[in-house]
Amino acid sequence: MKMQVCLVLVLVVTLAVVNAQVPHWGSCPEPSTQPNFNFKQFMGRWFEITKLPAQFEKGRCIETNFTLKFDGTARVVGSEILNGKVKRIEGTAVVEDQKNPAKLGISFSYVLPYTPYWILSTDYVNSAxxxxxxDILRIFHVDFAWILGRSRSLPAATVDRAKEIFIKNNIDVSWMITSKQEGCEKHLENLDAGAYL
Structure with missing residues (x-):
């Protein structure tokens, strides 16, 4: 009976995840991260250029702003335009592994654990x-990947080099899609920016 209950739970979780993302068999890969990562230099505004599809990102003009706090953590504000409105969500980023400061964790809720947010590569001024x-029961995993820019677009060569970093770390980027960043500033000027997710 316990085995049947476990199988049902696995099936329910699997269906929920499959509906939201692209799952992969096996546990998560362990990619190399940015050496000598500087958390403070990473602060500021980042625009989403390319990504693996994510259920929690349905809009356009997606960006994330990191602001360093006195306690060494960072305030994280993510925003997107969805259905003609600016939606925002606020959370906290922390360095989870002091020996590897590029392994950040982000949480958008006081009750949820930190989600991995690993910086594989960045020059701090152009792209990240x-x-x-x-991991889902170590049977399969669901991953997220982003190529970010300090501006709303990046040269194709920069995007290609970023994808190569994922590929070298056994991360499948074949499902990556380009984020919509056109006409954002003009649209944002005409919207009520007070709505929060």
Whole structure:
């Protein structure tokens, strides 16, 4: 009976995840992260250029702003335009592994644990390659990957180099899609920016 209950639970979780993301068999990969990562230099505004599809990101003009706090953590504000409105969500980023400061954790809730947010590569001033992964009972995993820019677009060569970093770390980028960042500033000027997710 216990085995049947476990199988049903696995099936329910699997269906929920499959509906939201692209699952992969096996546990999460362990990619190399940015050496000598500087948390303070990473602060500021980042625009989403390319990503693996994510159920929690349905809008356009997606960006994330990191602000360093006195306690050494960072305030994280993510925003997107969805159905003609600006939606925002606020959370906290922390360095989870002091020996590897590029392994950040982000949480948007006081009751939820920190989600991995690993900086695989960044030059701090132009682009960043970010990865996150969640194991489901070590049977399969769901991953997220983003190529971020300090501006709303990046040269194709920069995007290609970022994808190569994922590929070298055994991260499948074949499902990556380009984020919509056109006409954002003009649209944002005409919207009520007070709505929060």
């Amino acid at each position: 390659v970010v990865y996150s992964c969640t």
